[in-house]
Amino acid sequence: MVxxxxxxxxxxxxxxxxxxxSAARYLTSVGRPxxxxxxxxxxxxxxxxxxxxxxxxxxxxxxxxxxxxxxxxIIVSPGVPLSNPVLVKAETEGIPMLGDIELFxxxxxxxxxxxxxxxxxxxxxxxxxxxxxNAGKQVLIGGxxxxxxxxxxxxxxxxxxxxxxxxFQLESIKQLNAEVAxxxxxxxxxxxxxxxxxxxxxxxxxxxxxxRKVVVNREDPLTAPPLAEGVEQFSFGLNMPDRxxxxxxxxxxxxxxxxxxxxxxxxxxxxxxxxxxxxNALAALALxxxxxxxxxxxxxxxxxxxxxxxxxxxxxxxxxxxxxxDSKGTNVGATLAALNGLKKPNGxxxxxxxxxxxGADFSPLKAAAAGLRALVxxxxxxxxxxxxxxxxxxxxxxxxxxxxxxxxxxxxQSGDDVLLSPACASFDMYKGFEDRGEHFVQAVKEVVA
Numbered sequence: 001m002v003x004x005x006x007x008x009x010x011x012x013x014x015x016x017x018x019x020x021x022s023a024a025r026y027l028t029s030v031g032r033p034x035x036x037x038x039x040x041x042x043x044x045x046x047x048x049x050x051x052x053x054x055x056x057x058x059x060x061x062x063x064x065x066x067x068x069x070x071x072x073x074i075i076v077s078p079g080v081p082l083s084n085p086v087l088v089k090a091e092t093e094g095i096p097m098l099g100d101i102e103l104f105x106x107x108x109x110x111x112x113x114x115x116x117x118x119x120x121x122x123x124x125x126x127x128x129x130x131x132x133x134n135a136g137k138q139v140l141i142g143g144x145x146x147x148x149x150x151x152x153x154x155x156x157x158x159x160x161x162x163x164x165x166x167x168f169q170l171e172s173i174k175q176l177n178a179e180v181a182x183x184x185x186x187x188x189x190x191x192x193x194x195x196x197x198x199x200x201x202x203x204x205x206x207x208x209x210x211x212r213k214v215v216v217n218r219e220d221p222l223t224a225p226p227l228a229e230g231v232e233q234f235s236f237g238l239n240m241p242d243r244x245x246x247x248x249x250x251x252x253x254x255x256x257x258x259x260x261x262x263x264x265x266x267x268x269x270x271x272x273x274x275x276x277x278x279x280n281a282l283a284a285l286a287l288x289x290x291x292x293x294x295x296x297x298x299x300x301x302x303x304x305x306x307x308x309x310x311x312x313x314x315x316x317x318x319x320x321x322x323x324x325x326d327s328k329g330t331n332v333g334a335t336l337a338a339l340n341g342l343k344k345p346n347g348x349x350x351x352x353x354x355x356x357x358x359g360a361d362f363s364p365l366k367a368a369a370a371g372l373r374a375l376v377x378x379x380x381x382x383x384x385x386x387x388x389x390x391x392x393x394x395x396x397x398x399x400x401x402x403x404x405x406x407x408x409x410x411x412x413q414s415g416d417d418v419l420l421s422p423a424c425a426s427f428d429m430y431k432g433f434e435d436r437g438e439h440f441v442q443a444v445k446e447v448v449a
Contacts, residue, residue: 356381
């Protein structure tokens with residue numbers, strides 16, 4: 001095998017996950033030589049990688065300083081922390097370091113909508129994409145949702161790209177240059193990766209670098225860009241909108257979505273349930289408006305869009321009790337949004353929560369205690385959440401999802417909701433949040449049968 005790293009102008013690709021594989025396909029398609037490294041001795045995708053890239057030069061295990069310091073450029077997958085000492089040294093030596101997002105942006109000419117936030121990224125990204133499709137645009141969606149961005153380059157060029165971006169993907173961004181960018185909300189997450197909440201917040205803010213227009217959440221000051229002089233700014237929020245703002249007003253006794261001072265449509269016409277999804281709808285309208293999508297097409301989309309699986313997804317009703325699957329609620333902010341979104345004058349919520357807490361502080365959940373009928377704790381860190389509520393509401397421990405649903409059904413009353421919104425990651429018990437949600441759906445079906 002040729003020792004590529006001894007040659008000049010060789011790229012080093014770090015990470016063998018989904019993003020790393022998409023980067024390898026891109027580099028191969030443009031004929032650029034690369035060395036592929038991974039910090040794991042046996043990455044799960046290794047056999048597949050060797051089958052797809054039989055000629056690939058691969059190094060496994062601890063990153064080798066001599067390899068990275070000889071690189072012309074280093075492409076780092078989002079799953080690999082930039083705090084790795086070898087990567088830090090390479091950057092101090094002036095070796096260009098970037099992620100797949102900037103690599104993608106070198107190639108595309110069409111406008112890009114860049115969406116990040118602690119919660120609701122996938123819902124808003126999908127919603128904006130469907131609004132653009134309904135408006136007759138050739139649009140492609142990718143990033144942290146669905147298709148890795150570099151694989152989008154294998155498809156016919158689009159008129160508009162809508163990207164969901166995680167904090168991990170944003171860490172390496174130097175200049176995103178999106179047509180419009182937003183941070184939907186900011187709450188504590190991934191504290192197992194970041195040294196502080198401030199570090200996580202700063203990563204999110206990188207989405208604004210070079211943006212031509214920005215959309216901010218009026219109800220969350222952490223979503224505002226630090227410097228936006230000369231940048232056109234729109235806003236959204238559940239309060240009354242002002243200039244360039246989307247919000248909620250009351251007209252003829254009915255709450256309506258509104259732009260500035262004009263009612264657009266009744267809130268009751270939105271298909272996706274929950275107050276938090278009203279905010280998501282407003283965010284999508286603001287983003288679409290910023291790229292001149294026609295209002296009629298966007299409003300029509302809101303009337304038919306039913307939401308994404310595992311995100312406050314209605315599952316069933318039995319005996320006056322509704323069951324909701326919010327398995328994607330993997331942090332405290334997401335769970336609070338779901339609890340607040342389902343809040344109603346009559347009836348309470350039986351919450352199923354727990355899993356891998358990622359070092360999070362669960363104490364903000366206590367603010368929702370008044371709306372709970374009971375808590376059913378599951379998973380590795382479920383006992384931490386149970387301790388929070390021990391003196392506030394009835395608390396039960398479940399060994400698995402079937403038991404959690406059975407306990408919830410037993411204690412819920414007519415008019416209540418049973419909500420799976422774990423505030424935790426899933427990998428203590430499941431392959432991912434989708435797997436966890438599917439177990440919940442199956443358990444509900446058995447209870448209500």
